[in-house]
Amino acid sequence: MGTFDAIGIAGSGMTVYQTWINAISDNLANVNTVRSTSEEAFRARYVVASSVEYGTPAGTQVSSIELGDAEGRLVYEPDNPLADTEGYVRYPDIDMTSQMTHLIMAQRGYQANAAVVDRAKETYQAALQIGRS
Amino acid sequence: MFDSVSFVAMNSALDGLSLRQRTIADNVANIQTPGFLAGKVTFEDALRSAVNDGTGAATGTTTRSLAPTREDGNNVDLETETLLNIETNLRYQVATQAVSGHFSSLRTAMKSS
Numbered sequence: 001m002g003t004f005d006a007i008g009i010a011g012s013g014m015t016v017y018q019t020w021i022n023a024i025s026d027n028l029a030n031v032n033t034v035r036s037t038s039e040e041a042f043r044a045r046y047v048v049a050s051s052v053e054y055g056t057p058a059g060t061q062v063s064s065i066e067l068g069d070a071e072g073r074l075v076y077e078p079d080n081p082l083a084d085t086e087g088y089v090r091y092p093d094i095d096m097t098s099q100m101t102h103l104i105m106a107q108r109g110y111q112a113n114a115a116v117v118d119r120a121k122e123t124y125q126a127a128l129q130i131g132r133s
Numbered sequence: 134m135f136d137s138v139s140f141v142a143m144n145s146a147l148d149g150l151s152l153r154q155r156t157i158a159d160n161v162a163n164i165q166t167p168g169f170l171a172g173k174v175t176f177e178d179a180l181r182s183a184v185n186d187g188t189g190a191a192t193g194t195t196t197r198s199l200a201p202t203r204e205d206g207n208n209v210d211l212e213t214e215t216l217l218n219i220e221t222n223l224r225y226q227v228a229t230q231a232v233s234g235h236f237s238s239l240r241t242a243m244k245s246s
Contacts, residue, residue, distance in 0.1 A: 006158040013162030049166045057159030057195070060166055109165055112211055116161045119222045123154055126226040127147070131236045
């Protein structure tokens with residue numbers, strides 16, 4: 001049990017949500033990334049969180065990054081330099097709506113953890129005042 | 134002087150509240166972790182009976198919440214945790230003031246004579 005654990009635990013939550021926000025930005029940045037049909041499409045990144053089980057309570061962590069569909073969707077763009085002989089290119093199959101929804105969830109999660117850091121800081125400051133007259 | 138029931142009880146209260154604060158931080162950090170059950174800290178009843186027994190020493194115990202879970206198997210409720218966090222923070226400050234008051238009485242006693 002560390003001295004300022006609550007700040008570290010909330011910090012672990014902020015790290016996970018920050019990773020999630022980074023993954024969503026990556027997905028949105030690549031929403032129109034075109035590849036030729038011989039390559040796999042840009043695969044969306046999905047962050048998987050799990051609670052830390054050694055010592056309780058210990059916070060949360062990113063346990064893995066799952067990758068989305070490599071198939072993507074084929075779009076007929078014969079003028080595109082990457083187009084195959086039939087005129088098709090491969091776009092990633094990223095759902096913009098669900099990415100934006102996840103972005104809001106991640107942002108709110110980050111804010112909730114930041115609020116916990118604030119309150120933990122107040123508590124520890126109170127503890128540091130013990131014995132001061 | 135430093136092992137009186139009231140002083141030990143105040144220490145136990147600070148420890149219990151601090152554990153609760155950490156558990157709240159853990160719950161909020163895991164608010165979207167699939168399968169995570171919220172932790173709950175209880176120490177007040179143990180502390181009350183410890184004070185009645187004349188020791189004042191009590192430790193908090195953490196249990197997992199049995200509240201219904203969402204579809205991802207998680208049952209952390211942000212509103213509950215936020216309110217409990219504010220309450221715990223204020224109670225911690227009250228307890229630190231009580232400990233400070235105890236120390237300032239001791240200081241007064243040491244000065245006189």
